[in-house]
Each structure stands twice: as C-alpha cells, then as structure tokens.
Amino acid sequence: MSRPPEWLAERLGALEGDIIVLGVGGKVGPTLARMAKRAVPDKRVIGVARFSDTDVRRRLEDWGIETVACDLLDREAVEQVPKAANVIYMAGKKFGTDEDPSFAWAMNTHVPALVAESFRDSRIVAFSTLCVYPFAPVAEGGWSEEVQPGPTGDYATSCVGRERIFTHFSRKYETPGRLARLNYAIDMRYGVLHDIATWVRNGTPIPVGTGYASVIWQGDAIAQILGALAHATVPSSPINIGGPEHMSVIMAAREFGRRFGKEPVFEGEVEDRGWYNNTLTAQKLFGYPSVPLAVMIDWVADWIERDMPSHDKPTHYEERGGQF
Secondary structure, X not given: OOOOOHHHHHHHHOOOOOEEEEOOOOOOHHHHHHHHHHXXXXXXXXXXXOOXXXXXXXXXXXXXXXXXXXXXXXXXXXXXXXXXXXXXXXXXXXXXXXXXXXXXXXXXXXXXXXXXXXXXXXXXXEEEEHHHOOOEEHHHOOEOOOOOOOOOHHHHHHHHHHHHHHHHHHHHHOOOEEXXXXXXXXXXXXXXXXXXXXXXXXXXXXXXXXXXXXEEXXXXXXXXXHHHHHHOEOOOEEEXXXXXXXXXXXXXXXXXXXXXXXXXXEEOOOOOEEOOXXXXXXXXXXXXXXOOHHHHHHHHHHHHHOOOOOOOOOOOOOOOOOOO
C-alpha cells in the first residue's frame, strides 16, 4: 500500500520543502507517511500525533519518518510543531460523534483553525469526506465538486465546518490547498469490501438501501491525496477521491458468496439516492487507480478466508441518517 507510483515521486520531488503529516496515528496515516518518504527519500517527512499507540511511533521512525508528539487541541503545542512547506492534514473525529458531538466539533472545526493559522505559509491538503454532499441520484453518476454541501447529522456538518475553516484561512493568508473528499479506501483489514465479505461469510443480512459505493485501493487514494499537494489552489478547493465506478453492493456480495460457497442474505430495497460523487477531476490529474475493483475483491476474499487480522472497525457505509 505504501509503494509510490512514478508520477507521485516526480510531482513531490518538484515541490520545494519537506512534508508534515498532522494526525498521522490513525488507520491510514502511517501508510501515507511511509509512501511520502519512499517517494521523496531526500525530503524530511514528519509525523505528528498524540501517539497513544507507541508501536505506531516506533514503526514510523523505523521507516525514516521523524515523529512529534502533540495534542492538536493545544494551541501552544501546535505552534511549537516544526513547520514544513507541505502539510497533509488527517486529524478528525467520526465514529462516536453522536456520543459527544462537542468533541467532534472541536476536532473537526477548532483544530483546523489552529492549524490553518500556524501553517499559513505552507500548502495544505486536508482530508474531508463524501458525506459533506447531499444525497445524489445514483443514476446520474454522483455529484461533482461544484455541488454545494448539504450535510446530514453532526459528523457531516462538522466536516463542512472543517472545509469552511480551511477555505477561510486560505483566502485570508493566500495559503494554497485542496480539500480531499475521500470516498471509501480499501485496506484488507478495513473497508466496505471487508464489511460485505464478513457479512457474507457469517451469514449476516446485508442492508442494501445504500446499494452502491465508490471504493478505491488505499494505496491509490493516498497517492492521489499526496499528489494533490502539486495541484493546490487559492482559495483551497475540493477534489473527490475514489474509484472510477460505483460498485454494486449486491454484485460484490454475490462475488464474495461465490468465493466462499455461500449465498448472501439481503435486507431492504436499494434506494435511488445516496452519498455518491464522481471522481472525474482526480482522474484527469492522476489517471485511473492502479488496482481495479476485481483485484480488490479477490484480495479481500483471500484475506477473510485465511482469517487474517482486522481493525474490527466497521465503516458504516450503509448509514443513511448521518448517525456516527
């Protein structure tokens, strides 16, 4: 997942300055930081997180990535973080939002304000989500970046807040940036395909209200997000990151069923609207993902069949009421 494509090494190599990854300690952060270091080994890559998991910090340092422990909610601590010309912002709160919305709002809007001011002289690519969009008719291929947000629930609304904060300070300080509206990245230990495959294998009914999902190999997703540093704009602007097609949940379940020798169980009816967007802008800049859907299905099926490790964190891609 951390092998950089040739085009990424070229684009990052052409940028001045080093790279810092804020919020590097999550599921995706270590892989992204490692890809950055492999793409441009002569640049400093700095990973910033609280590092409650010391093993993550050790692995990052073993890969040649400098680490800095910091609570990004602490203004003074953020100001002491080393500055770099290129920032990937990954910090945020999703799961558990409804248990404590105030913390989610602090992480998703207050922290971006602290970062945007402290790194005003950098270029910033910030993680966002497809959930900022209103539901789209699946028959129309999903929304492009020009569609205005229409969030549902505290999580999605606070993510719009994150985007607005970064855009405000981008305008104020002329900070170049992009807002990476990520669809569903696939890691064999986690993701929409892992969810569906697990349900099929266990005989769990699969909800099909959300009948489609845009999935992309995590290595392709993080390559595009890193590559967005080379395509920053003032003010910061959104870019959809995901697969080129909308994958049918029913089709994927039947493919897993064929591999496992089990008949999938479905519940509900496919709705004609959902969180769908298109990735034409990213395709123009970065081309098609290197790992196609059929290969991802094969890899995930093999992983599940061999009882390999899981993050044990469902994506809740099927959620339609914005409750996370």
